[in-house]
Amino acid sequence: MHEVIHKRRPWLSPLARRRLANFRANRRGFWSLWIFLLLFTVSLFAEFIANDKPILVRYDGAFYMPIFRSYPETTFGGEFPTEADYRDPYVIELIQEKGWMVWPLIPFSYNTINFDLPQPAPSPPTSVNWLGTDDQGRDVLARLIYGFRISVLFGLALTVLSSVIGIVAGAVQGYFGGWTDLLFQRFIEIWSGLPQLYLLIILAAFVQPNFWWLLGLLLLFSWTGLVDVVRAEFLRARNFDYVRAAKALGASDIVIMFRHVLPNAMVATLTFLPFILSGSIVALVSLDFLGFGLPPGSPSLGELLNQGKSNLQAPWLGITSFLVIALILTLLVFIGEAVRDAFDPRKVFK
Amino acid sequence: MIHAPSATARTQPLLQVVDLRKYYPVRRGLFSRISGYVYAVDGLTFTINEGETLGLVGESGCGKSTAGKTILKLIEPTAGTIRLRGERIDHLSPREMRPYRRELQVVFQDPYSSLNPRLSAGAIVAEPLINYGIASGRELKDRVTALFAKVGLREDQMARYPHEFSGGQRQRIGIARALALNPRLIVCDEPVSALDVSVQAQVVNLLMNLQREFGLSYLFIAHDIAVVEHICHRIAVMYLGKIVELADRRSLFSSPQHPYTEALLSAVPVPDPKAKRKRIILPGDVPSPINPPPGCRFHTRCPYAEARCRVEEPPLREVRPGHFVACHLRSVDTAAFAAADAGGAVR
Numbered sequence: 001m002h003e004v005i006h007k008r009r010p011w012l013s014p015l016a017r018r019r020l021a022n023f024r025a026n027r028r029g030f031w032s033l034w035i036f037l038l039l040f041t042v043s044l045f046a047e048f049i050a051n052d053k054p055i056l057v058r059y060d061g062a063f064y065m066p067i068f069r070s071y072p073e074t075t076f077g078g079e080f081p082t083e084a085d086y087r088d089p090y091v092i093e094l095i096q097e098k099g100w101m102v103w104p105l106i107p108f109s110y111n112t113i114n115f116d117l118p119q120p121a122p123s124p125p126t127s128v129n130w131l132g133t134d135d136q137g138r139d140v141l142a143r144l145i146y147g148f149r150i151s152v153l154f155g156l157a158l159t160v161l162s163s164v165i166g167i168v169a170g171a172v173q174g175y176f177g178g179w180t181d182l183l184f185q186r187f188i189e190i191w192s193g194l195p196q197l198y199l200l201i202i203l204a205a206f207v208q209p210n211f212w213w214l215l216g217l218l219l220l221f222s223w224t225g226l227v228d229v230v231r232a233e234f235l236r237a238r239n240f241d242y243v244r245a246a247k248a249l250g251a252s253d254i255v256i257m258f259r260h261v262l263p264n265a266m267v268a269t270l271t272f273l274p275f276i277l278s279g280s281i282v283a284l285v286s287l288d289f290l291g292f293g294l295p296p297g298s299p300s301l302g303e304l305l306n307q308g309k310s311n312l313q314a315p316w317l318g319i320t321s322f323l324v325i326a327l328i329l330t331l332l333v334f335i336g337e338a339v340r341d342a343f344d345p346r347k348v349f350k
Numbered sequence: 351m352i353h354a355p356s357a358t359a360r361t362q363p364l365l366q367v368v369d370l371r372k373y374y375p376v377r378r379g380l381f382s383r384i385s386g387y388v389y390a391v392d393g394l395t396f397t398i399n400e401g402e403t404l405g406l407v408g409e410s411g412c413g414k415s416t417a418g419k420t421i422l423k424l425i426e427p428t429a430g431t432i433r434l435r436g437e438r439i440d441h442l443s444p445r446e447m448r449p450y451r452r453e454l455q456v457v458f459q460d461p462y463s464s465l466n467p468r469l470s471a472g473a474i475v476a477e478p479l480i481n482y483g484i485a486s487g488r489e490l491k492d493r494v495t496a497l498f499a500k501v502g503l504r505e506d507q508m509a510r511y512p513h514e515f516s517g518g519q520r521q522r523i524g525i526a527r528a529l530a531l532n533p534r535l536i537v538c539d540e541p542v543s544a545l546d547v548s549v550q551a552q553v554v555n556l557l558m559n560l561q562r563e564f565g566l567s568y569l570f571i572a573h574d575i576a577v578v579e580h581i582c583h584r585i586a587v588m589y590l591g592k593i594v595e596l597a598d599r600r601s602l603f604s605s606p607q608h609p610y611t612e613a614l615l616s617a618v619p620v621p622d623p624k625a626k627r628k629r630i631i632l633p634g635d636v637p638s639p640i641n642p643p644p645g646c647r648f649h650t651r652c653p654y655a656e657a658r659c660r661v662e663e664p665p666l667r668e669v670r671p672g673h674f675v676a677c678h679l680r681s682v683d684t685a686a687f688a689a690a691d692a693g694g695a696v697r
Contacts (some may be wrong), residue, residue: 015513170625243463244424249478250451263468 011342020262021287022342029338032331035311045150050106050142053086058099087112108148112301122307122314132316134307140316144324146299150330151281154211158280159273161219167269168225172225176233181231188224196221204292214293218283226269233265267343274336278329285325285334301325362400363373363436364567365414365535370394370430370440372413372420376640390416393592394430395666403532403561403568405582405599407575407579407614411636414571414592415459418537421569422456423447451480458612459540461520465512471523472498472585472694478530497526518549525556535567542577554581558595575618579603584672590639590647593666597673607675610651646678654679 012020044113053066076094084091086101096102108114108129110325114137117123120138124131131140134335173181200217207213211255211281237243238261246256287293288302307350308318371394373387391413396488398404407416419425423434423439432440439450458464465474466654476494477483485493496504501522512520521541528536533541538557555619558581560566578585579599587610595608613630632651637643643650649659658678666676670683671690 063629236681241458241460242466243457244419245456245464245524245527246466246477247424248422248454249531250448250458250481251477252481255481260466 006197019214019342020059023338026338026341029334029336029341030132032338036328036331036335039148040117040152043145043152046149047109049104049105049242050108050110050145051104053108054101054103054109057086057095058101059095060098060124073290084182086108094207106139106145107144107182108142110143111138111297112142113137114139122311122317123294124314125316131320132314134304134317135311135314140304140320142187143299144301144320147301147304148324148328149210150299151284151301152232154215154284155280155322158218158283159277162222162225162276162280163269163273164220165223167230167262169223170227170230171234171262174231175238175253175257175261177235182233188227193225194221200287201290201292204287208295209293210295214284214287219281221275222280222283225227225279226272229268229272230265233260233268237264263290264285271340271343274332274339278332281328281332283324355598363397364400364434365398365401365569366431366433366436367397367421367429368431368433369396369580370417371428372416372425373428386640388529389591389642391420391427392642393537394588394591395592396586396593396596398567398569401561401565401567402532402584403582405414405578405585406569406571406588407573409573409584409614409636411639412588413639414588415539417588418456418539418569422454422458422537424585425650429696430531430603432459451560452531453534457521457524457536457538457541460544461517461524462544463514465520467512467533469649470509470511471503471515474510474512474523474525478527482531483501484531486611493530497530500560501526516549518552520547521545521553524554525553525560529560532564533566535569537569537571541570543574545574550577557581560603575614582630587614589640590636590645592676593674594648594677595673595675596666597670597675601670601673605672605673607669607680608648609654609679610642646676 002004011246042049044252047067051067055065055067057066057076070083072078072082073080073091076091077098078084078091078094085105086092092101114129114133117133117137118126118127121133122135123129123133123137125132129139129141131144134140136145138291149273154245165184169184173184199221203217209217234257243256243260246260251260266285284293285302285305287298288300289306290302291306294300301324302318305325308314308321313315362610370391371387371389372391375384376386376388377383378385394417396404399662404419414427420427423432423442423444426439430440431438434450437450439447439454442450464485465471471479472494474488475497478494479490494508498508503519503522503526507515507519512523517522517579521544524541541557542553545553554577557568561568568581569581570578584596584598585602586593586607587602588594589610595602596604597607602611603615606615610632613632616628616630630653632653634651637647637650643660644663646652646654646655646659646664649655652659656678658685661679664676664678666674667680667682668674670681670686
């Protein structure tokens with residue numbers, strides 16, 4: 001029926017169009033969004049930009065794509081049945097005898113160790129390692145690209161999950177009110193009063209945290225962020241006449257909450273999302289910095305920052321990681337500001 | 351969905367309310383001790399018959415709207431019974447209440463806040479039909495179209511959003527929504543107070559036509575006596591949570607029995623500047639419903655109050671056939687009863 005009744009409905013309501021225009025009018029936020037999206041999209045294809053395997057190999061009349069499949073060295077006339085090490089001068093020589101290779105822009109992956117350094121690791125920027133290497137001889141630029149990707153993906157996952165939980169919790173509290181609200185609020189006060197970082201450190205000592213463990217552990221505390229906002233919106237809306245009318249029309253509580261109240265509470269929620277995203281990224285960075293985050297060897301901004309701290313003689317570590325983290329957070333805050341202003345009905349744009 | 355007006359119209363009781371009460375606790379202090387109650391609705395008893403409109407009038411804060419919401423079970427009553435076609439609904443849980451909601455609908459006062467701004471008019475009217483799984487697909491669309499036609503809206507307006515309509519049109523959407531489930535009783539909570547006078551008449555006439563067509567009953571809550579006089583068959587006058595007078599329209603307007611009703615009627619504007627009228631100005635304000643005065647609640651402002659009125663609360667008595675009043679100063683008019691009995695009871 002909705003197709004029929006909404007037949008004439010424009011793709012965007014006038015209000016949504018006004019908000020979009022407001023968002024565009026904020027040049028800083030608008031460009032920040034595009035830069036962020038560009039960086040994120042590029043980092044999603046990190047394997048094609050920074051990798052220790054060639055994108056395409058032509059050997060003996062056949063094409064090979066080592067990024068998607070692993071080929072044993074014997075394929076290229078080598079001796080070992082293990083996967084070919086394309087950075088090995090011997091393998092390079094073998095392939096170039098009967099073909100050619102197309103390398104990614106940065107011929108290092110996040111865990112590739114450059115054994116051919118001009119000076120002991122961490123070595124300064126050279127024409128090979130554009131931003132130098134870290135203390136284990138791994139290329140900093142490659143680690144930054146992969147680290148950016150994992151940080152943003154982690155942040156997005158944490159934001160989405162904690163928003164869903166936070167919205168449901170806030171909705172239940174605000175809609176039912178009374179004792180439900182009272183008890184739930186007290187629980188949240190106690191819960192958010194717990195010393196998060198120490199608990200995470202203790203929990204991280206029991207399990208070797210991977211991406212999903214960390215997500216779960218941080219989720220334990222991050223869901224409370226949105227509860228207050230959503231709760232307040234629901235408390236306000238539950239006495240609206242149209243909510244009462246819906247009740248009188250026999251709508252179930254779930255229908256009222258998610259069809260009638262939530263869409264009107266979404267503005268406040270959406271406004272918070274960019275800030276929650278930046279908060280999530282900071283949380284991961286700080287855990288990594290302290291060494292309780294992603295497992296050793298993972299590309300991580302926090303870990304690089306920590307290396308920068310312990311290797312003050314190698315400033316390229318600290319400076320680059322600082323700049324990248326600052327860039328992410330600045331972009332997100334600018335986007336968040338623009339979103340907030342776009343949803344502000346009183347804000348007038350020229 | 352068309353009900354022929356039944357032959358027994360306006361004699362079959364549809365809704366019976368007995369001694370309905372709604373008290374709100376007033377909490378004070380550190381431990382939220384209950385220090386008193388707001389006696390919003392304090393013992394309402396009335397009946398609405400099939401196809402009848404009962405008006406509920408009174409000034410702001412007298413508990414009219416609370417009474418309406420309590421009957422709809424949007425608020426839980428503190429005490430009293432509500433019977434719909436003889437079945438008690440006052441103690442039902444929200445889940446048990448669901449089947450009865452189809453017969454009991456509501457039109458709200460403010461057409462701006464009673465429609466969800468994010469749903470199209472068509473979706474608003476379709477919602478109750480979806481809630482009860484009555485229709486879907488093509489049939490749903492047809493039903494909604496029929497409802498739109500019924501309240502005087504065009505089919506092409508279904509895709510519009512509430513903010514694109516005028517107040518009167520929005521109230522029509524609200525009425526269409528209330529009609530969707532084919533109810534027997536619609537509680538109209540000041541349905542025209544927020545509208546322009548010219549639009550008021552349209553909406554009131556629409557309500558009356560619908561009543562004729564479907565044999566609907568209305569509980570018409572209002573503070574505008576003129577509107578009430580136009581639409582209602584019987585009228586109950588409320589003061590501070592109680593009914594002070596309940597009578598059919600003609601009898602109430604021709605011979606109001608309660609002093610409060612007299613004052614209320616004298617306040618109705620008359621469209622004739624030269625008309626000589628005696629305006630009864632009541633001194634003082636309505637007392638607080640937290641601390642209602644003892645005895646007759648109206649004695650603090652009543653021009654005729656006697657010593658007895660300050661102590662003893664007057665019951666609602668039938669002083670003439672079909673005319674109930676809660677006042678010590680009115681005695682039962684036996685002559686009127688006798689005449690009614692002799693004349694074969696024209697009520």
